[in-house]
Amino acid sequence: MRNIIGLLTLSLHFGCQGTVRAAHDEAETPTSYTALEVAGGAMGDPVGSPIHAVLTSPPEVPPAVDRTTPAKVVVELEVVEKVMPISEGVDYTFWTFGGTVPGSFIRIRQGDTVEFHLQNHPDNKMPHNIDLHAVTGPGGGAASSFTAPGNQSQFSFQALNPGLFVYHCATAPVGMHIANGMYGLILVEPPEGLAPVDREYYVMQGDWYTVGKYREKGLQPFDMQKGIEENATYVLFNGSEGALVGDNALQAKVGEHIRLFVGNGGPNLVSSFHLIGEIFDKVHFEGGSLVQEQVQTTLIPAGGAAIVEFTVEAPGTYVLVDHSIFRAFNKGAVGMLKVEGPDAKGVYSGKEVDAVYLADKAAPAAPIAEASQATAAGTLSLAQQVDAGKALFQGTCSTCHQPDGKGLGDVFPPLAESDFLMADVERSIGVVLNGLSGPIEVNGRRFDSVMPPMSQLNDDEVAHILTYVRNSFGNKGDAVSPEQVARVRATTERPQGAAH
Numbered sequence: 455m456r457n458i459i460g461l462l463t464l465s466l467h468f469g470c471q472g473t474v475r476a477a478h479d480e481a482e483t484p485t486s487y488t489a490l491e492v493a494g495g496a497m498g499d500p501v502g503s504p505i506h507a508v509l510t511s512p513p514e515v516p517p518a519v520d521r522t523t524p525a526k527v528v529v530e531l532e533v534v535e536k537v538m539p540i541s542e543g544v545d546y547t548f549w550t551f552g553g554t555v556p557g558s559f560i561r562i563r564q565g566d567t568v569e570f571h572l573q574n575h576p577d578n579k580m581p582h583n584i585d586l587h588a589v590t591g592p593g594g595g596a597a598s599s600f601t602a603p604g605n606q607s608q609f610s611f612q613a614l615n616p617g618l619f620v621y622h623c624a625t626a627p628v629g630m631h632i633a634n635g636m637y638g639l640i641l642v643e644p645p646e647g648l649a650p651v652d653r654e655y656y657v658m659q660g661d662w663y664t665v666g667k668y669r670e671k672g673l674q675p676f677d678m679q680k681g682i683e684e685n686a687t688y689v690l691f692n693g694s695e696g697a698l699v700g701d702n703a704l705q706a707k708v709g710e711h712i713r714l715f716v717g718n719g720g721p722n723l724v725s726s727f728h729l730i731g732e733i734f735d736k737v738h739f740e741g742g743s744l745v746q747e748q749v750q751t752t753l754i755p756a757g758g759a760a761i762v763e764f765t766v767e768a769p770g771t772y773v774l775v776d777h778s779i780f781r782a783f784n785k786g787a788v789g790m791l792k793v794e795g796p797d798a799k800g801v802y803s804g805k806e807v808d809a810v811y812l813a814d815k816a817a818p819a820a821p822i823a824e825a826s827q828a829t830a831a832g833t834l835s836l837a838q839q840v841d842a843g844k845a846l847f848q849g850t851c852s853t854c855h856q857p858d859g860k861g862l863g864d865v866f867p868p869l870a871e872s873d874f875l876m877a878d879v880e881r882s883i884g885v886v887l888n889g890l891s892g893p894i895e896v897n898g899r900r901f902d903s904v905m906p907p908m909s910q911l912n913d914d915e916v917a918h919i920l921t922y923v924r925n926s927f928g929n930k931g932d933a934v935s936p937e938q939v940a941r942v943r944a945t946t947e948r949p950q951g952a953a954h
């Protein structure tokens with residue numbers, strides 16, 4: 455008995471006053487849990503004239519509902535199939551709810567009656583529908599919303615349960631529609647709303663399956679077989695490697711209380727959601743009413759969500775990752791939260807940006823973008839390669855060879871004025887692709903250590919990096935072309951276990 459009341463109290467953490475609390479105060483026996491659900495669920499007929507829902511594109515979130523009565527809310531959502539970048543120089547044909555991945559954020563109040571209009575743009579090639587996990591009823595709206603291109607369909611539902619819910623397309627082949635980006639979040643606020651915070655953001659993870667390798671250039675088709683095997687090429691926040699980094703990073707100020715609405719569209723992978731350098735004060739895990747406190751990493755199932763809240767105490771760049779960590783460093787699951795404000799030395803004394811964690815995202819993406827556009831146009835210059843290579847070097851090579859290329863002690867040989875590096879271009883490409891071990895001599899000094907293969911870098915990246923190091927730190931050499939790299943890749947053997 456005591457335990458059950460305790461559980462009820464916890465479950466009401468989602469919202470602490472108003473109708474729900476009143477019902478709880480009267481709760482005497484376990485059976486009143488059902489009464490409570492009914493009282494907090496279907497809360498009467500809509501009051502007033504219909505309201506048009508404010509929808510937002512990620513990472514923005516619509517304003518809080520701010521109503522004390524249920525309403526009829528009209529939602530109009532258009533499905534758009536469109537080509538957008540998924541990574542630098544890599545395009546993908548996304549299928550979207552509202553033109554973005556994830557789809558438009560929908561925010562309503564428990565007890566609202568939603569009149570849902572799903573529109574399928576006439577230029578689209580596929581039929582689509584929508585299954586909202588906030589719907590109580592078979593299929594979650596899927597059957598009544600099946601819509602051919604150039605058509606629109608309509609259905610209504612009452613939002614009986616509060617929480618943060620995923621919506622997604624459920625048209626066959628369902629996995630393919632979700633894999634192409636057809637998911638988003640709908641927040642059903644409890645009657646008394648959520649506690650006010652300084653900022654709210656919308657982040658959603660998804661896994662992606664392309665025919666080409668990670669960062670292989672050009673328009674990349676969906677790979678059904680990789681999808682079936684759950685062998686993701688990309689794992690991303692908000693549908694693109696660039697969605698939440700650099701100029702697109704989430705913003706905040708020291709001392710602010712932040713709420714993230716985090717979803718996972720899947721289709722396959724469960725997220726180990728983590729914010730490097732922060733502890734979540736509160737997590738509404740699985741998007742539900744229970745709150746867990748002081749959480750480092752929260753699990754977000756495919757087709758599930760979580761609300762995480764924290765206060766940022768120290769300025770700097772915080773990195774959002776899927777802590778299933780290869781996804782962060784090798785498949786793109788990285789986002790950034792930039793916090794501005796006065797130093798909080800008592801809280802944290804370290805250096806500001808940690809290149810170890812930001813990898814190549816720490817560098818401005820512009821030179822890399824410029825180089826890949828020039829490559830496509832056939833106008834790539836040595837200077838452009840040097841700029842792009844510098845950005846890539848910082849995230850990839852500088853941890854060992856140091857930002858100034860001078861190496862470190864007897865372990866990491868210098869690239870600065872290195873006779874070994876400059877003697878043989880093809881050999882230096884081979885060192886990057888295949889690694890190097892055993893004794894070598896650099897500028898008359900002996901090294902006997904191990905460099906791991908870096909073959910996860912694509913041909914453009916290796917070419918830019920080597921062009922940079924061969925034209926920096928006192929070195930002077932020719933440009934290294936992606937074709938040269940491709941040739942060395944094709945004619946040398948990777949060590950066992952290296953990436954392609």
Ligand SMILES: [Cu+2]
Pocket residue numbers: 549581582583623624625631636
């Ligand atoms: Cu669809």
